[in-house]
Amino acid sequence: MKLLVTGGAGYVGSVCAARLLEAGHEVVVVDDLSTGHADAIPDGCKFVEADIAEAAGDLLADSFDGVLHFAAKSLVGESMQEPFKYWHGNVVTSLRLLEAVREHGTPRLVFSSTAATYGEPENVPITEDAPTRPTNTYGATKLAIDHAISSYAAAHGLAAVSLRYFNVAGAHGAFGERHTVETHLIPIVLQVALGQREQVQMFGDDWPTEDGTCVRDYIHVTDLADAHLLALEHAQPGTHRVYNLGNGTGFSVKQVIDTCRKVTGHPIPALVAPRRAGDPATLVASSQRAREELSWEPARADLERIVRDAWEFTRSRNQG
DSSP: OEEEEETTTSHHHHHHHHHHHHTTOEEEEEEOOSSSOGGGSOTTOEEEESOHHHHHHHHHTTOOSEEEEOOOOOOHHHHHHOHHHHIIIIIIHHHHHHHHHHHHTOOEEEEEOOGGGGOSOSSSSBOTTSOOOOSSHHHHHHHHHHHHHHHHHHHHOOEEEEEEESEEEOOBTTBOOOOSSOOOHHHHHHHHHTTSSSOEEEEOSOSSSSSSSOEEOEEEHHHHHHHHHHHHHHOOTTOEEEEEEOOSSOEEHHHHHHHHHHHHOOOOOEEEEOOOTTOOSEEOBOOHHHHHHHOOOOTTOOHHHHHHHHHHHHHHHHHO
């Protein structure tokens, strides 16, 4: 298939582009490089540096079999401080992309959504029929895009899939996580191991969990990319399906830090800090629907494997 990958210079987008190439697809990446990296785009992809909202119409006129939409603003804290940046950058851009998809008859769309659309869950693990009550602007914009996709699927016969997940980690060879502003636990802990930070903070150690620290869902980035490929294959015309993706169990903050200590051989000092307002004790997504309907199985769900791959990538970048 000939596929357009928006945001393909970013972390998840670049890994997915690499997996698409490995599967024999023709891949065009469009990215404005506002947060992505040109050297993260896999060799073999055609690259268009452009604003997606402005370029989508011209690009899709060249007859594509599908779009994988990763491009988004994704910092939760920033989304609360600069809502216009998120409503415009995420929702308006996605609406313009959807209009280009409709105009040129592009048959498939896979959207990188988020489990942040659920907010604070009533039940864990979170299933797709859980109430969607996002607690931040980022999650609200992603939910709005999901609603728009449903409308376009119903009205125009689009075959669409949204994938919702929490924490992506690990690396796929030369493609891994590197953000200018890092907010994710595993890369922050690995920065301590590299000497780039003095310590890592644990926000509370008195949560109602097995070891007192928050439990979160982590999914290997390669497993996540593979789910996008399966979603492309299973998308049905006129239907918008939503799937949660996760490891099924979750790992605590202490487990993550201990695993990073084991993998890196570094003591990694950890400081207990006060709880953060709005932090749920446990966030884990159920992947049962994805397993049943997409035949998706996370092959790299072991935490040590996730951390090891992330560490190899981070260390190689640091040495470079």
